[in-house]
Amino acid sequence: MAKLSKTARIYAVVQQIPVSCVATYGDIAKLAGLPRHARLVGYALHALPANSELPWYRVVNSQGQLSLGKLSPAGAAEQYERLTSEGVTFTSQGRVPLKHYRWQPHPLAWEAFILNL
DNA sequence: AACATGACCCTAA
DNA sequence: CTTAGGGCCATGT
Numbered sequence: 001m002a003k004l005s006k007t008a009r010i011y012a013v014v015q016q017i018p019v020s021c022v023a024t025y026g027d028i029a030k031l032a033g034l035p036r037h038a039r040l041v042g043y044a045l046h047a048l049p050a051n052s053e054l055p056w057y058r059v060v061n062s063q064g065q066l067s068l069g070k071l072s073p074a075g076a077a078e079q080y081e082r083l084t085s086e087g088v089t090f091t092s093q094g095r096v097p098l099k100h101y102r103w104q105p106h107p108l109a110w111e112a113f114i115l116n117l
Numbered sequence: 118a119a120c121a122t123g124a125c126c127c128t129a130a
Numbered sequence: 131c132t133t134a135g136g137g138c139c140a141t142g143t
Contacts, residue, residue, distance in 0.1 A: 006139085006140090007140085024125090024126085025124080025125050025126075026125070026126050026127085029125090029126090029138090034138090036126075036127085036137065036138060037125090037126095037137095037138055037139070038125040038126050038127095038138080039123070039125045039126080039137085039138055039139065039140090040125090040138070040139055040140070041124085041125075042123070042124045042125050043123070043124080043125090043139075043140055043141080044124095044140085045124055046123075046124050047140090047141090048124095056124085059124080060124095061124080061125065061126085062125075062126060062127085066124085067124045067125075068124050069124090070124090071123090071124065072124080075124080076124095079124095
C-alpha cells in the first residue's frame with residue numbers, strides 16, 4: 001500500500017465525492033490517510049489543470065465557504081455554478097450548509113477502499 | 118540550503 | 131462574531 005504519492009492519494013479521494021455532495025479540505029486529508037494535512041489538499045487542487053475532470057468544485061473549506069473566492073473570483077463563480085447545477089443550495093451568506101451536504105462515506109466501505117491507494 | 122508563501126484546519130481567548 | 135497562534139508540507143526564489 002501507499003504506492004501513490006500524497007498528491008495522487010488526494011486526487012483519488014476527491015474523485016470519490018458523490019454528486020450533490022461536498023467535502024472540506026480537512027475531510028479529504030483525513031480520508032486520504034493524511035490527517036492534519038489540509039493545506040496540502042489546497043495545494044494539490046491549486047496545481048490541478050483547468051481541463052481536469054476531477055470534481056474539485058465539491059471541496060469547500062471547513063466553514064462551508066468557497067476558498068477560491070478571494071484569489072480567483074472567476075473560479076469561485078464556476079464552482080458556485082457547478083454546485084448549484086447539481087442541486088446544492090447556498091445560505092443567504094453564501095455558504096454551503098455542511099449539515100446537509102457534507103459527504104460521509106461508510107467507515108467499513110471506506111476502509112476497504114483506501115487499502116489500494 | 119534557508120526562507121517565504123499558500124484554493125487550510127483547529128483550538129483558545 | 132473576530133483574532134492569534136501552532137501545525138502541516140509542496141513549491142518557488
